Amino acid sequence: MTPFNDSTTDESSRIDPDLDAPWTYATAAARRLGVPDDIEQRLLYPTHRQRITVLFERDDGSHGVCEGYRVRHDGVRGPYMGPHRYDPALTGNDCAGLAAATTISAAIADVPFGGAAGGIAVDPSTLSRSERVSLTRSYAARITGLGADGDVLVPDVGTDERTMARVADAVSNRVDGPQNAAVAGKPPALGGHREITRAAGYSVAHVTQDILETDHDRPLSDATVAVYGTGHIGATAARLLEFWGGTVIAMCSDEAGLTAPESENGLDTDLVPSYLERPGALSSYDDGTTTGTQNVLERDVDVLVLADPVTAVTAENADAMRAEIVVEGATGSMTPGGQSVLEDRDVTVVPDVLATTGRPIAAHLEWIGSVGRDRMSDARVTNEFGYALTDAVEDVRDRRESCSLSWREAAYSVGLSRVAAAHEVVR
Missing domain, CATH: 3.40.50.10860 (Leucine Dehydrogenase, chain A, domain 1)
Incomplete structure (x- = not known):
């Protein structure tokens, strides 16, 4: 294995996740929507x-x-x-x-x-x-x-x-x-569905493909992908994006990364996450090049998926990102300042509240069965999950296009308007 960048000297971008960010976005959405003061205060605490x-x-x-x-x-x-x-x-x-x-x-x-x-x-x-x-x-x-x-x-x-x-x-x-x-x-064994545990990763992959192909007019089969994070979300999203035709050419944990040789077809997404979770094992992996985490973030790819629950993109390093689409697969993986820098460069930023919408959808499908309202087979759960996820992306897309908003602004606008409407009818 050839070293691309000495991961021991790479300055990791890992910091605590910016979990205050949702309040910033919610406040901006409430003001944009003109939500009544009493409902706005209710939603902001x-x-x-x-x-x-x-x-x-x-x-x-x-x-x-x-x-x-x-x-x-x-x-x-x-x-x-x-x-x-x-x-x-x-x-x-x-x-x-x-x-x-x-x-x-x-x-x-x-x-x-x-x-x-x-x-x-x-x-x-x-x-x-x-x-x-x-x-x-x-x-x-x-x-x-x-x-x-x-x-x-x-x-x-x-x-x-x-x-x-x-x-x-x-x-x-x-x-x-x-x-x-x-x-x-x-x-x-307790009434859960096999698909539920990987719902967020599936959701990230589904939303990525939908936006890439519908809004950027580029088939996934022609796209390159980098994935920051090797937990459930990152590993699942990487495997699915590869299975659906994409080429994953870089992946990293919060300690080390691997990139595919330029002449190859991409990383083996079934194997790489297990090696990255054990950095000491990287020397035995022969089908990639070791690298630092920042090099994965800065890789020249069509899509960068941020799937680690840390803040990876900030105002300080966002200028170095070269992806056309950045998908926030974990809450807090990007600061508002980082997003602002990317959007000033016309980079598409897909927010976590849309990319991981599969989690509440999957939880609801399981909950329905658990409370005895319906008995659904795994096949039906999978179908219902896919339909609901497609509808969620389409709702945000419609709001984005009709109101000339960014993806995050549109996502928060759709979500907050529905919550505010519910408060209106129970006042």
Whole structure:
């Protein structure tokens, strides 16, 4: 393997995700729409915040203590729903930003959910399996308001379908309605759907292809792609974009990257994520060139997908981006200043609230089955998911074209107008 840039000397662009950004965009959208003052104030502040102490038992018999959070932004359109993450840097304000973004995304998807977000300030990689179980159950025991008609958790950074299963079991004796409906993204054995866990990544890939082919008149089969992030979203989006005909020529984790040789057809998206998650294994990968993360961001490609939950693009480095389309696959991966620089250069920026709309769509489809309203096969779930996602993109596109807005402005305009309209009818 030939080194392209010494990843040990590359200055990573990784910083804490800019989770205040949704408030900036929501405020601008509210002013643009002329939302009445009382409704605007309601939308610009969370409805409810919880901060708790999460006590859990360690394997040696001692006890650990972490901070836990759950923030509910707005529930006028239906039960709260949103991500549950484990991240050592997590704060209540982070959860508030995620909750606001989820409210907008659910409204764009036109599903009857409000937005919420929460989690625990912990690094799950430092915990054993039994410690994670104890931590999850302790959190579920102390957070109030969970339930099918209250607040529905979905997996996010540091959590997975097993986490959701443990939460559902832990709250079984104190929630109204089916306990399994208190979470989405659970294992199929508990009523989950196989497609749900990769819904956000599928959504990112679908929206990318739709905008590339419809708005840029370029078939995916002729496009090159770089993917920043190798978690569930990045890995799924990369595999699907390759499967549908795109050429993924660069990928990176937050520590190292790989690029495809110029003469080759692209990276093997089935293998690369596993190597990038273990940087020490990169020396044994022979079909790519090691590089630093910044080189992946700056690669000359048609599409750059930002799929890592960190801020990768800022006003300071946005000028170096050479992609024609930048897709924000994780909330906070781009600052408002970074977006402004890109849009001044006529780069298309697809916002997270549209790119990841698949998550609330998938959560709603699973929730419908869990509360007993309908029994859907995996095939039907897949079809319904695809139709809803296509409709969401089309709604934002129509608003963008009719009002001469950017993709982000149009997405927030669609989402916020639907939430504001719901508030209008219940005043």
